[in-house]
Structure formats: structure tokens, C-alpha cells
Amino acid sequence: MSSWLKSLIIGIVVIALLYVLNGMMSKGGFFGAGIDDYTARLLVFIAINIILATSLNLINGFTGQFSIGHAGFMAVGAYSSAYFTVNYGKQLESAFSFLGETGASSIILIIAIVIGAIVAAIAGAIVGIPSLRLKGDYLAIVTLGFAEIIRIVILNIDAVGGATGYQVPGYANFLWIGIFAVITIVVVHNIVKSDAGRALVSIREDELAAEAMGVNTTRYKVTSFVISSAFAGIAGVLFAHYNKFLSTNDFQFIKSFEIIIMIVLGGMGSMTGAVVGAIVVTLLPELLRQLPAIQVGASTFQFSDLRLVIFALILIFTMILRPQGIFGTAEIGNIYRRFRNKLGKPGGLE
Amino acid sequence: MLTLENVSVNYDAIEALTDISLTVSQGEVVTLIGANGAGKTTTLRTITGLLEPRNGRITYEGKEISGMATHRLVPMGIAMSPEGRGVFANLSVRENLDMGAYIRKDKKGISDDMERAFTLFPRLKEREKQKAGTLSGGEQQMLAMGRAMMSRPRLLLLDEPSLGLAPLLVHTIFEAIDNIRSEGTTILLVEQNANAALHHSDRAYVLETGRIVMEGDSKQLAADPRVKEAYLGE
Numbered sequence: 001m002s003s004w005l006k007s008l009i010i011g012i013v014v015i016a017l018l019y020v021l022n023g024m025m026s027k028g029g030f031f032g033a034g035i036d037d038y039t040a041r042l043l044v045f046i047a048i049n050i051i052l053a054t055s056l057n058l059i060n061g062f063t064g065q066f067s068i069g070h071a072g073f074m075a076v077g078a079y080s081s082a083y084f085t086v087n088y089g090k091q092l093e094s095a096f097s098f099l100g101e102t103g104a105s106s107i108i109l110i111i112a113i114v115i116g117a118i119v120a121a122i123a124g125a126i127v128g129i130p131s132l133r134l135k136g137d138y139l140a141i142v143t144l145g146f147a148e149i150i151r152i153v154i155l156n157i158d159a160v161g162g163a164t165g166y167q168v169p170g171y172a173n174f175l176w177i178g179i180f181a182v183i184t185i186v187v188v189h190n191i192v193k194s195d196a197g198r199a200l201v202s203i204r205e206d207e208l209a210a211e212a213m214g215v216n217t218t219r220y221k222v223t224s225f226v227i228s229s230a231f232a233g234i235a236g237v238l239f240a241h242y243n244k245f246l247s248t249n250d251f252q253f254i255k256s257f258e259i260i261i262m263i264v265l266g267g268m269g270s271m272t273g274a275v276v277g278a279i280v281v282t283l284l285p286e287l288l289r290q291l292p293a294i295q296v297g298a299s300t301f302q303f304s305d306l307r308l309v310i311f312a313l314i315l316i317f318t319m320i321l322r323p324q325g326i327f328g329t330a331e332i333g334n335i336y337r338r339f340r341n342k343l344g345k346p347g348g349l350e
Numbered sequence: 351m352l353t354l355e356n357v358s359v360n361y362d363a364i365e366a367l368t369d370i371s372l373t374v375s376q377g378e379v380v381t382l383i384g385a386n387g388a389g390k391t392t393t394l395r396t397i398t399g400l401l402e403p404r405n406g407r408i409t410y411e412g413k414e415i416s417g418m419a420t421h422r423l424v425p426m427g428i429a430m431s432p433e434g435r436g437v438f439a440n441l442s443v444r445e446n447l448d449m450g451a452y453i454r455k456d457k458k459g460i461s462d463d464m465e466r467a468f469t470l471f472p473r474l475k476e477r478e479k480q481k482a483g484t485l486s487g488g489e490q491q492m493l494a495m496g497r498a499m500m501s502r503p504r505l506l507l508l509d510e511p512s513l514g515l516a517p518l519l520v521h522t523i524f525e526a527i528d529n530i531r532s533e534g535t536t537i538l539l540v541e542q543n544a545n546a547a548l549h550h551s552d553r554a555y556v557l558e559t560g561r562i563v564m565e566g567d568s569k570q571l572a573a574d575p576r577v578k579e580a581y582l583g584e
């Protein structure tokens with residue numbers, strides 16, 4: 001089977017799956033089958049976190065530049081697009097009313113995503129060009145600082161709600177968020193597998209040697225930072241229009257660290273790792289809510305009250321046992337092939 | 351081919367190189383020898399644009415390249431095997447060699463040159479799929495040189511290729527230098543191992559605390575009593 005036909009079929013299957021899940025989340029359900037609001041919200045946040053982790057992995061995992069300001073760019077995307085939809089959304093709704101309610105809100109969402117991505121990319125360039133001269137911990141501190149500056153600036157703009165928060169129309173649904181998660185994975189995957197991707201990895205491995213091979217390291221570092229920021233912006237747009245409310249508290253440095261945890265846990269420089277990391281970090285604290293209570297004498301002890309402590313312990317032990325993350329730099333495809341070879345079935349080494 | 355005219359370089363207030371003038375002509379192997387801290391690596395870093403000269407100019411094939419970014423030198427035909435080898439540790443030997451041909455697009459030529467690198471260093475062929483980080487020091491040096499050759503350079507800059515290697519491997523590396531030279535590549539070799547460097551080069555410059563104190567034919571320098579005493583330990 002030719003590879004584009006394979007991709008097309010996979011694409012159709014994925015979109016159909018997302019469509020069914022999206023249907024199950026809506027009021028009436030999908031042919032009677034439904035997903036409750038809590039689960040729906042979790043799935044949405046997994047998809048948004050996949051966008052964030054996969055894009056941060058491009059700069060941290062593949063290019064080897066330790067940035068910890070991803071939440072800042074997410075905020076830029078969220079607020080810039082929200083400003084647009086709050087002020088022009090109603091007009092556009094009537095202008096596109098011939099497409100029906102779903103059609104109109106989809107069009108507006110796409111426009112919002114383009115705006116959010118562009119503004120976040122510009123912010124990425126402004127932050128990246130001066131700071132990517134720095135390395136290691138210096139770069140980390142500067143990006144963290146920039147992300148906080150962005151947040152404080154937004155906090156002081158009254159036109160986007162300031163400290164009281166910002167009401168945003170809910171144009172996003174799971175279908176679109178899922179589609180953009182898939183688009184992010186496909187785009188980052190293609191970058192990594194291209195010649196440019198080899199250049200990025202060589203920068204991670206040894207910047208001076210990469211330069212000696214003829215790689216314009218500054219240009220590649222800035223470009224990957226800008227692309228990464230644009231996707232963080234897209235995640236911000238989707239979050240804003242799903243959550244319907246923005247507060248700068250959602251974009252504190254703790255959010256940046258959460259994304260870092262996802263890629264470190266999954267394995268820096270692994271696409272699969274970023275996706276799995278995003279799923280684990282989103283789901284685990286929620287699953288730990290269901291820990292049982294035990295009766296100690298007259299008082300009840302709630303294990304679920306300790307869920308964040310247990311979550312932290314799980315992270316610590318994972319890092320002790322697998323410092324390179326769950327996947328290291330390997331991908332699910334490599335592991336599958338190795339497994340298949342072990343079983344002695346056809347399909348040799350790649 | 352490569353000319354340095356009265357080049358001086360400072361690290362902040364400290365003068366690292368004073369008035370360095372040297373030339374490398376087409377087809378030659380020129381070596382730059384000297385003790386630790388004499389300014390050998392600083393000279394290479396200045397040629398490759400990592401440091402900007404305070405005075406003087408550097409020209410390559412008639413074009414001024416002083417302070418030009420390293421990556422711009424590669425398409426001009428200059429390749430460098432950096433100090434400390436700088437192999438891409440998590441990439442395989444083959445991927446490292448592929449990266450060496452980064453600026454080239456001719457698939458056929460690249461695969462021919464890959465074979466040539468494997469002929470030059472058969473050990474690399476055996477290790478083709480292994481990660482570069484798992485190679486021994488000598489093998490990493492072979493890889494760094496093989497990788498530098500993948501851009502088909504006219505001028506190859508080698509920074510301390512024999513540093514920290516066992517005598518047998520030093521021999522292999524210098525044999526490879528002879529081979530590369532016989533294929534027509536010009537070489538500027540920076541070395542601490544003066545003995546080997548003088549035996550495998552045409553001309554030599556001796557650096558001492560940032561100045562060139564002696565220059566001339568390698569064989570004559572090797573016979574010079576001052577060089578013998580200071581660098582050859584005789």
C-alpha cells in the first residue's frame with residue numbers, strides 16, 4: 001500500500017474516531033452512547049496537553065535548548081485570540097450564519113487559531129532571538145522570566161479583563177481540539193524526520209560540531225523556538241475557547257513546569273514520549289482522586305487527600321528508575337519492531 | 351590558499367595571539383606546534399570565526415573570512431575536526447557521517463564518499479550502526495575526521511587529532527592524514543605531538559605564548575637543536 005494512501009486511511013479513521021467521541025460528549029450523545037462532562041473535560045485537557053508537550057519537545061527534546069516558558073506563549077495565543085473573538089465574534093457569527101451554527105463557529109475558531117499562532121510566534125521570535133544566545137540554565141531562567149513578564153503584562157491589560165478574568169465565547173469542541181493535537185504531532189514528526197530535523201538534533205548533540213558541519217545553528221534554534229511557540233499559542237486558543245474563561249492564573253510558571261514534567265517523564269526527544277507524558281500527567285492526579293478512605297479508630301483517613309504527594313512520589317521514582325524518561329529517545333515504532341524481531345517474525349531491522 | 355596577516359586576538363584584556371602571520375598553500379600539510387596554552391587552538395578558533403581578531407586579516411582563496419560564522423565556511427570548502435572530537439554521541443556512526451555531508455545534496459556522491467571514509471577507516475565500517483558515544487577515543491577521532499571529509503573540503507583543519515590516544519592509534523591517525531593529503535586535500539594540523547606532526551607535514555610553525563617563534567621546513571625544524579630540546583625531548 002502506498003504511503004500516502006496509508007496516511008489518508010489513518011487520517012480518516014482518526015477523524016472519525018474524534019467525531020464519534022465528540023458526538024458522545026454532546027447533549028444527546030452519539031446514538032445513545034454518551035460521555036459524562038468530567039471525562040469529556042479530561043479528554044480535552046489530554047489533547048491540549050499533547051499539543052503543548054509535543055511542541056515543547058521540539059525545542060527542549062530535539063534541539064536541546066532548555067526552555068521553561070511555554071505557558072507564556074500559550075497565554076499569548078489564548079488572550080490574543082480571545083480578544084478577537086470577544087470583539088468580533090458576534091459580527092462574524094451573523095456574517096457566516098449561512099453555514100449554520102456549527103459551521104460559523106468552526107470558521108471563527110480557525111481564524112482565532114491563525115491569529116493566536118501568529119501572535120505567539122511573534123512573541124516567540126521576540127523572546128527567542130536574544131535569549132537563544134544563552135545556554136543551559138541561563139536560557140531556562142531567561143525563558144521563565146519572559147513567561148512571567150508576559151503574564152504580568154496581560155494581567156495589567158484591562159481590555160482583556162485584567163485581574164477579574166476574561167469571558168470568552170466557547171467556539172472550540174473536542175473534535176477541533178483533537179484534530180489540532182493530531183496536526184501538531186504530524187507537523188512536529190515531519191520536521192524531526194526532515195533534513196532540518198537532523199540539523200536540530202545535531203545542535204542538541206554538539207552545537208560547535210553542528211556549526212562545523214555547516215548548520216546555521218542560530219537560525220535553526222530560533223526557527224524551532226518560533227514554531228514551538230506558535231503551537232503553544234494554538235493550545236492557548238483551544239483552551240480559551242473551550243474553557244470559556246481566562247485567568248492569568250492558568251498560565252503561571254507551574255503550568256510551564258507541568259509541560260516540562262510531561263516531556264521529561266515521557267522521554268525528551270521522543271514523539272511517543274511526549275504524548276504518553278501528556279496523558280499520564282493529565283490523568284494520574286485525577287485517577288488518584290479515587291483512592292479509598294480507611295477507617296482509623298474514630299476518624300476516617302482519606303488517601304485521596306494525599307493524591308498530589310503520591311503523584312510527586314510516582315514522578316520521583318520514575319525518574320530514579322528511568323532517568324531518560326519512559327521512552328528515552330525511542331519511538332513506539334522502534335520498540336514494536338524490536339519486539340517483532342525478538343519473536344522471529346518477518347519484518348527486519350530498519 | 352589560507353593566509354593570516356598580523357593577526358592579534360584578545361580574550362578580554364589578555365592578549366592570546368600577537369601578530370600571527372602564516373600561510374597554507376594548496377596541497378600542503380602545514381602544522382602548528384607548541385606547548386599547552388601557546389595559542390594553537392586559539393589560532394584555529396580565530397580562523398573558524400569563533401573568535402574575532404582585534405587586528406590583522408584572514409583570507410581564504412583571496413576572500414577575507416575574518417570573523418565569518420563557522421557554518422558559512424563549510425560551503426567555501428573548509429572543514430574542521432573540532433578539539434575534543436565533537437562527535438554526535440546519540441547518533442550512529444553512519445548518521446554522523448551523513449551529517450558531515452549536511453551541505454551537500456548529491457546522494458550518489460555522498461554514498462561514494464561514505465564508502466571512501468570507510469576505506470580510510472575500516473574500523474568505522476564495523477561500527478556503522480553503533481552510537482558514536484559508545485566508540486573508543488581513537489574511533490571517535492577517526493569518525494570526526496571521516497565526518498569532516500564528508501563535505502569534500504579543499505582545506506581540512508585538524509585540532510589535536512592525536513590528543514589522548516594510544517601510540518598505535520596515533521600511528522593510524524597520522525597514516526590517515528597522509529592518505530587524505532595524497533587525495534589532494536590541504537591540511538592545517540594543530541598538534542602537541544611535535545614529533546609525529548613534523549614527520550607528517552611539509553612546513554611547520556612553532557607557537558610560544560601567542561607568538562610565532564620559528565617557522566620553516568618540517569624536516570629542517572625537526573633537526574633544529576632548539577626544537578629538539580623544547581618539543582622533541584631529545
